[in-house]
Amino acid sequence: MSYVRLRTIVNNRIVTAFDRYPEQTAALKRCSDLFGATGRKQLAALQLSEIDRIQTDRGLAFIDDIERRIKQCEATIKALSKSNANAKRLKTIPGIGEFFAPLIDAEIDDIGRFRSAKKLAAYAGIVPSTYSSGGKTYHGRIIKQGNKWLRWARRLLTIAFQVLRDSRPYDRRAVCLESGSKQSRLS
Numbered sequence: 001m002s003y004v005r006l007r008t009i010v011n012n013r014i015v016t017a018f019d020r021y022p023e024q025t026a027a028l029k030r031c032s033d034l035f036g037a038t039g040r041k042q043l044a045a046l047q048l049s050e051i052d053r054i055q056t057d058r059g060l061a062f063i064d065d066i067e068r069r070i071k072q073c074e075a076t077i078k079a080l081s082k083s084n085a086n087a088k089r090l091k092t093i094p095g096i097g098e099f100f101a102p103l104i105d106a107e108i109d110d111i112g113r114f115r116s117a118k119k120l121a122a123y124a125g126i127v128p129s130t131y132s133s134g135g136k137t138y139h140g141r142i143i144k145q146g147n148k149w150l151r152w153a154r155r156l157l158t159i160a161f162q163v164l165r166d167s168r169p170y171d172r173r174a175v176c177l178e179s180g181s182k183q184s185r186l187s
Contacts, residue, residue, distance in 0.1 A: 003073065007066045011035060014043075014059045017052050035063060077102055085167075092169040093159055104160055111164040120161045126154045 015034070018025040024046050031039045040060065048056060081087040081102040090101035114120040121127050129140040163170050 003066050003070045007063055007070070010059050010063050010066070014056055017048075017056060018046070020052070021046065021048065035060075074099070086164055089163050089167070089169050090160055093156065093163060094170075095153075095156055096160070105164075108160070108164065111161065114161065117158040117161040121154050121157055124154075124157055126157065 011034075031042060033039050034043070043056065043060070078098055081091075081098065084102060084105060086105040087101040090096050090104055091098070096104065108114075108120065111120075114123065118127075131138045131140065159170065
């Protein structure tokens with residue numbers, strides 16, 4: 001994830017440099033992928049100042065290096081998750097794929113640490129803040145503490161808890177019956 005963020009930063013830095021050349025970069029805005037094969041040909045054809053050309057070429061080389069490292073990381077994650085039973089079960093949940101299944105498993109660690117899905121949600125930091133004073137309780141926004149990698153969706157985390165606790169693949173009907181709803185909100 002840090003490599004993807006870094007790639008985005010470098011992409012944005014290159015795009016910002018082109019803002020100084022609005023007459024030449026109008027064609028680039030129509031390009032669907034500025035950093036793909038067609039977009040790179042258009043980037044190479046632009047008439048830029050010497051320093052902007054040097055910075056752009058270095059940025060593109062850096063993006064290529066980052067892409068190579070991202071692919072290496074993805075291959076490593078895929079290889080490690082093949083032997084991980086929990087990751088295989090988590091991948092059966094709609095919306096959780098090759099990357100997030102091992103991430104969730106690694107961040108949760110042992111599911112036995114949590115007595116309920118609510119405890120896991122509290123660990124992830126996706127519960128509302130609570131303020132109590134003088135016998136009155138107020139609930140506010142979602143708290144800032146918690147595991148930043150698990151904060152994206154409480155329903156998915158609840159389903160992941162059930163899948164890991166029961167050591168079984170995702171089954172929409174079983175989740176619906178356990179949660180008391182007639183239809184899964186994921187469908």
